[in-house]
Amino acid sequence: MTTSAKKETSPFARLNSLLAGVEPGLPAINLTIGEPQHPIPAFVAPVIAENVALFGRYPPIRGTDAFRQTIARWLDRRYGLDATIDPERMALPLNGSREGLTLAALTARQRKPGLEKPVVLLPNPFYQAYAAGAEVAGAEVVLLGSGREGSFPDLGQVPTEVLTRTIAVYIASPTAPQGDVATLEDWTHVIQIARAHDFMIFADECYSEIYRDGPPPGVLQAADRLGAGYANILTFHSLSKRSNLPGLRCGFVAGDPDFLETWTRFRNVAAPQVPGPIQAVAVAAYSDEGHVAQNRALYNAKYDAALATLGPRVRATRPEGGFFLWLEVGDGVEAATRLWREAGVRTIPGAYLSLPLPDGSNPGTPYIRVAMVQDLATTQEALTRMARVLG
DSSP: OEEEOOOOOOHHHHHHHHHTTOOOSSSOEEOOSOOOOSOOOTTHHHHHHHTGGGGGSOOOTTOOHHHHHHHHHHHHHHHTOSSOOOTTTSEEEESHHHHHHHHHHHHHHHHSTTOSSOEEEEOSSOOHHHHHHHHHTTOEEEEOOBOSSSSOBOGGGSOHHHHTTEEEEEEESSOTTTOOOOOHHHHHHHHHHHHHHTOEEEEEOTTTTOBSSSOOOOHHHHHHHHTSOSTTEEEEEEHHHHSSOTTTOOEEEEEOHHHHHHHHHHHHHHSOOOOHHHHHHHHHHTTOOHHHHHHHHHHHHHHHHHHHHHGGGTTOOOOSBSSEEEEEOSOHHHHHHHIIIIIOEEOEEGGGGSOOOTTSOOTTTTEEEEEOOSOHHHHHHHHHHHHHHHO
């Protein structure tokens, strides 16, 4: 467990500075941004056309009845919940998960108004929206170490004094970029600690439907097994990854009804609404699993290609979930520069996605992140070039 208050610029801005003036040796292939490039589902355009008149109305911040009911049914079905999700009090639309993950920290801070030095717990590496949430809430960032083999954060390492000041913990499963998956036991442990110290769990489960073998357990699923409701828990999901719709900017949050009631009052005056036609697309997307299975198969084919092409020379692994390769290359900054200069393949150093520890070391330094978001042919070409440079 380590702490840091250092603020970082965007990892992509840092990458642009690193590679400024470096000419790529081959036509560029960009594998930096986790922006899915698979085909958009065929139902999207017709659904928008059918509901285009709704662009003429301000949408309610709570979303449409159809949206909330569809989300509740999907969560119940996906996680086999016995304590069903109440669509009236436990689900809200988001303009993608990022704005929700950031703004939720403000309400988490309001839950514990007497704290002089609030804390937000983060994994390391992490999605930059988590740090943004800590910053807007005026909270100290405490970086979590890993417990079991893999990269799932271990709250058991955090001193009690820190836990009493904690307002929220951000946890992703599958983790990004490593692709590790939380077990029900992992989630249960987090829930028990969060409830004992009364802080929020912000579970980023946006990659939940992109997995190799079996669907990852979810935080709501673990709470359901505990049988004490969904207090202290929010899960965040998005259509960006699940349905190849990053430009739609639509997702949802579900969980703790008391938190959502308070947060909705804030969102009603400060947060962007999700347009009616976009919510209609979400209803269609969360009612159809066929396109999700096809999407998952495309990613899995690219992981097969990565293992075959990179092989043991680059120590490529097949993560349990997500769509990144987290490659150990010795020096991520040096490797990213070489790959751009010699192969025209743009990747991002792992150190740009992590914060340094108090001793100055950075857990991301030995790695590069490779976003497996292009089509199979483009990905195969990039992997072949990478093997030449890194192998």
